[in-house]
Amino acid sequence: GDSVTQTEGLVTLTEGLPVMLNCTYQTIYSNPFLFWYVQHLNESPRLLLKSFTDNKRTEHQGFHATLHKSSSSFHLQKSSAQLSDSALYYCALGGNYNQGKLIFGQGTKLSIKP
Amino acid sequence: EAAVTQSPRNKVTVTGGNVTLSCRQTNSHNYMYWYRQDTGHGLRLIHYSYGAGNLQIGDVPDGYKATRTTQEDFFLLLELASPSQTSLYFCASSPGQGANSDYTFGSGTRLLVI
Numbered sequence: 001g002d003s004v005t006q007t008e009g010l011v012t013l014t015e016g017l018p019v020m021l022n023c024t025y026q027t028i029y030s031n032p033f034l035f036w037y038v039q040h041l042n043e044s045p046r047l048l049l050k051s052f053t054d055n056k057r058t059e060h061q062g063f064h065a066t067l068h069k070s071s072s073s074f075h076l077q078k079s080s081a082q083l084s085d086s087a088l089y090y091c092a093l094g095g096n097y098n099q100g101k102l103i104f105g106q107g108t109k110l111s112i113k114p
Numbered sequence: 115e116a117a118v119t120q121s122p123r124n125k126v127t128v129t130g131g132n133v134t135l136s137c138r139q140t141n142s143h144n145y146m147y148w149y150r151q152d153t154g155h156g157l158r159l160i161h162y163s164y165g166a167g168n169l170q171i172g173d174v175p176d177g178y179k180a181t182r183t184t185q186e187d188f189f190l191l192l193e194l195a196s197p198s199q200t201s202l203y204f205c206a207s208s209p210g211q212g213a214n215s216d217y218t219f220g221s222g223t224r225l226l227v228i
Contacts, residue, residue: 009154033212044204044219045157052213090156096212099164100145101172106156 002027004093006105013112019063019078021108023091026072034067034074035092035102045090048076086112117141120205120220127227133192135223137205145208146188147217148172148180150201157204163188195227 003026013019025032033052037045049060051067051074058065063078074091088109092102118139127133139146147162159172161180169180177199179191192199202224206217 031212033215035215037217044221045217046219047216050213050216094212094215098211099162099170100208100211100215101147101159101162101170102215102217104149104157106154 002029002093002095002098002103004091004103004105006089006091006108008108009106010109010111013081013110015083015112015114016080019076019081019085019110021076021089021091021110023065023074023076023105024072025074025091025093025103027093027095029095029097030069031095032067032069033094033096034065035094036063036065036074036076037090037092037104039088039090039107041087045088048089081110081112083112083114086110118205118207118218118220120203120223122223123221124224125226127192127195127225129196129227131192131195131227133195133225135190135192135203135205135225137188137190137220138186139188139205139207139218140186141207141209141218142185143207143209143218144185145210146182147206147208148178148188148190149204149206150174150199151204151222152201160190160203192225195225197227199225200227201225
């Protein structure tokens with residue numbers, strides 16, 4: 001079945017350094033939809049950005065990601081980390097075939113230090 | 115603004131107890147979901163629904179029942195609660211599938227089974 005892999009459970013960075021959170025997925029369907037959700041402490045997850053177009057960069061709130069179907073990847077990046085970026089980040093996979101449900105990765109906790 | 119409201123915010127029950135978690139959405143969304151969130155496991159789908167009276171089984175359904183009474187209301191039932199069901203539960207809604215799989219999450223219900 002479909003799956004999402006986020007290899008890092010915890011990423012710790014110093015403020016100002018670039019951020020890259022890894023996400024790869026597996027699906028037999030040719031048109032996947034990929035999402036990044038962010039969850040700050042004591043809050044609920046909220047949509048950060050999404051994409052379903054191959055090789056097209058998607059940006060929102062300083063973050064960006066590009067869906068690469070050739071490598072089944074959708075890594076989240078930011079050029080310069082801020083303290084407020086500290087949060088739990090989930091990558092999720094959806095499609096037109098699964099009744100709206102998203103498959104979430106295990107999440108990556110991003111901790112930004114001064 | 116579209117919203118998903120969960121109640122209660124916190125619940126403590128004893129092993130073997132009966133618990134109902136409630137979720138109401140004012141988004142006019144067709145799809146509703148129940149997830150549990152546990153450290154190391156991310157978000158795991160319990161049950162979901164794509165309309166009033168419809169119910170679909172998720173990935174971790176054992177020990178849980180659900181009912182979608184109206185377009186707005188989705189309930190999660192634990193009839194014989196066990197300590198393994200101690201978790202943070204999120205309800206979410208979405209307008210559709212594929213590109214419309216944007217989830218709106220509720221604030222969560224923290225359940226402790228002692």
